[in-house]
Amino acid sequence: MRYLGTCILVILMIACQNNYPHAPFMYQPDAQPRWSSFENLNGVKGAGGQENHGAKGHAYDHLPSGERINVLDVEGPGIINRMWFTLSDRSPRDLRGLSIRITWDQEATPAVDVPFGDFFALGLSSGLSFENALFASPEGRSFTSYLSMPFKKHAHIELVNELDKAIDLVFFDIDYQLISVWDENMMYLHAYWHRDTATTLGQDFELLPAIQGAGRYLGTSVTVFLNPRYANGWFGEGEVKVYLDGDDQTPTLVGTGTEDYIGTGWGQGPFVGQYQGCTVADKEMKLYSFYRFHLPDPIYFHQGCRVTIQQMGGDNKANLQEVQASGAPLIPVEIIAEHGVFHPIYEPGKVVDLSQPDLPGTPDSWVNYYRSDDVAAISYFYLMAPAHNLPALQGSPLRTAKTEME
Numbered sequence: 001m002r003y004l005g006t007c008i009l010v011i012l013m014i015a016c017q018n019n020y021p022h023a024p025f026m027y028q029p030d031a032q033p034r035w036s037s038f039e040n041l042n043g044v045k046g047a048g049g050q051e052n053h054g055a056k057g058h059a060y061d062h063l064p065s066g067e068r069i070n071v072l073d074v075e076g077p078g079i080i081n082r083m084w085f086t087l088s089d090r091s092p093r094d095l096r097g098l099s100i101r102i103t104w105d106q107e108a109t110p111a112v113d114v115p116f117g118d119f120f121a122l123g124l125s126s127g128l129s130f131e132n133a134l135f136a137s138p139e140g141r142s143f144t145s146y147l148s149m150p151f152k153k154h155a156h157i158e159l160v161n162e163l164d165k166a167i168d169l170v171f172f173d174i175d176y177q178l179i180s181v182w183d184e185n186m187m188y189l190h191a192y193w194h195r196d197t198a199t200t201l202g203q204d205f206e207l208l209p210a211i212q213g214a215g216r217y218l219g220t221s222v223t224v225f226l227n228p229r230y231a232n233g234w235f236g237e238g239e240v241k242v243y244l245d246g247d248d249q250t251p252t253l254v255g256t257g258t259e260d261y262i263g264t265g266w267g268q269g270p271f272v273g274q275y276q277g278c279t280v281a282d283k284e285m286k287l288y289s290f291y292r293f294h295l296p297d298p299i300y301f302h303q304g305c306r307v308t309i310q311q312m313g314g315d316n317k318a319n320l321q322e323v324q325a326s327g328a329p330l331i332p333v334e335i336i337a338e339h340g341v342f343h344p345i346y347e348p349g350k351v352v353d354l355s356q357p358d359l360p361g362t363p364d365s366w367v368n369y370y371r372s373d374d375v376a377a378i379s380y381f382y383l384m385a386p387a388h389n390l391p392a393l394q395g396s397p398l399r400t401a402k403t404e405m406e
Contacts, residue, residue, distance in 0.1 A: 022329040032178040035091040036072045043074070043176070053394040060203040063098075063159060063167040072157040072174050076105075077182040080149035081175050083157075085116075088169035090118065092124040092403040097163035097396045104188045104386035105153040105378075111386060113393045114157065114193035118378045120145060123223040123289025124403060125279040133274040133295055134211070134380075150186040162396035185216055187382035192390050196375035197396060201329050202348075202370045204241065208379040209390055212304045214384040217242065219275075219293035220307070225374035225402060226286035229328035230313060233320070235288070236268060237368045238310030253299070258309065262290045293380075296379035307379060313371045318363035321354045374402070 020026055034043030039051070040056045051057025063069050072080075087094070093118025102112035112119070120135045120143045123130065125138040136144040149155070157174065161167055192208060199205050207220045226235050236258030241251040255261045259268040263276040268290065270281045275296060280289040301307075312333065315323070324330055332354055333346040342361040345352045352359070354367065361367075376399075393399075 001385075003026040017396060024311075031181040034074075034078075034176050034178065036074070036174040036176070039170060039278060041070070042072060042159060043174075047201075060169045060171045062160045062171050064075075065161055065164055065166050067107075068101075068158050068160040068333065069170065070156070070158050071172050072155055074155055074174070074176070075169050076151045076153050076155060076178075077180075078155065078176050078178045079152055079157065080151070081146070082173075083145040083147075083175070084142060084169045084173045085144075087167055088236055089140065089165075089167050090126070092126055094163065094167070095122065095401045096124075096219055096399040096403050098167065099160045099162065099393060100157050101160055102149070102189070102191075103156045104151050107387040108155070109387050109392075111383075111388065112191040112377050114191050115393075115399055116143070118189060118193050118221060118223075118376070121221040121279070121291045121378075123221055123291075125289055128279055130272040130277070130279065132272060132277060132291070132293070134293055135379060140289050141402060148326055149180075151188065152182045152186075152386070163400075180346040187384055188386045189380070190215075190383055190388055191378055191380050192388075193376065193378040194391070194394060195320070195374070197374045197398070197401065199311045199372050199375055201311075202331050204310050205375050205377070206306065206308050207377045208381065209317060210211055210243070210306040211381070211383070211390065212390055213383050213385050214302050215300070215303065215305070217299040217307060218380040219291065219292040219295075220377055220379045221289070222375065222377040223280075223289040224287070224310070226288070227328075227371065227373045228286060229326065230323055230330070230371055231319065232283070233313050233315035233371075234267065234322065234372065235313045235373060237312040239312075239315045241308050241310075243306040243308075244299075244301050246304075258290075261291050261309075262331070305381070309377075311371060311373065311375070312368055314344070314366055314368045316336060316363065317354060317361055317365050317367050320367050321363075324354050329372050331384075333368045333370060335359065336362045336366040336368070338365070348395075 036043045036063050040048030071104050096115045098116040100119050101110045103110040129140040130405055134146055151333040238258050240255040240261045242253035259265060268278050268281055270278050277290045278290040280287055332352045335343040335345060337360050
């Protein structure tokens with residue numbers, strides 16, 4: 001009986017450990033926490049705070065124009081749990097001209113090479129105080145990431161200044177943990193950003209171009225400068241589409257509209273949620289930034305993934321007749337008449353003239369249409385591999401165009 005009682009106790013202890021493996025009250029004998037900052041670059045054990053005799057000697061550093069600075073360069077295996085930065089210069093232009101580059105396991109190309117502000121899901125918001133499930137800026141003056149980033153052999157993070165000026169004060173704190181064993185089911189964080197200053201009429205914008213391999217699509221943050229040629233027409237009728245594991249012409253996952261994708265409806269204003277939000281909704285400046293993170297609704301893929309968003313807007317027929325007559329690029333897609341009756345009018349290669357008298361609906365009927373805007377997006381995803389083959393980051397002139405908005 002004593003032996004049986006001992007066995008039961010051991011089984012219960014194992015069950016508790018399996019049920020609460022990461023609970024704050026569970027001791028982890030192999031945990032080795034490290035903080036990397038200018039006071040102890042890379043978090044070397046027992047080597048922190050030595051400058052100025054330990055009296056705060058190196059809290060920040062400077063990043064000249066055209067230069068780069070290492071903020072982490074360590075051997076693995078390990079997991080980055082948190083990153084915090086603050087900068088002296090934080091305008092939208094500064095945050096686009098500065099980039100963050102992350103390379104895993106000494107690969108030849110980085111897994112993350114994106115504009116600094118976009119990495120933290122800020123789009124072109126300025127001075128925004130917010131917190132969501134992955135990022136935070138408590139008072140609009142700092143940048144925090146809670147993205148988990150495992151690495152097997154090596155982690156290298158650097159900031160690259162492609163601005164025409166120095167960033168005089170750079171503070172940072174990267175918190176990571178060394179681990180004893182690499183789990184083969186762990187995945188590497190990747191991110192991809194690109195901008196199209198005038199999207200192609202009738203062609204979906206790729207939030208994430210086609211990638212190969214197994215992984216997880218984590219989400220996106222999108223910024224749109226609206227084309228003024230569409231007057232005050234609504235831009236957000238485009239549906240998000242996720243092509244999974246060999247999907248070709250048609251996807252497996254399809255949304256119902258842009259504001260629907262981020263959890264709101266009938267237009268979108270500014271809001272911040274844990275998994276979805278709109279950080280900028282400025283009708284006067286014709287600027288929108290918004291995000292969606294697939295944490296409660298994970299999107300795994302096993303062979304590959306591609307994610308797009310239609311470039312489609314909507315307005316009433318009378319307004320669009322004027323816009324079309326002005327020569328603005330648009331392709332009518334459907335007319336929604338009284339009581340929501342749906343009238344498809346789109347055929348590839350053809351453009352319907354909305355002034356035709358025999359078209360259904362009234363001057364007030366809603367018309368969805370393909371349009372062309374200035375769109376930029378970052379997509380976050382995990383891969384089993386430490387590198388991807390997506391295009392390199394676009395240059396600073398294209399990234400920073402139109403961002404001097406103050």
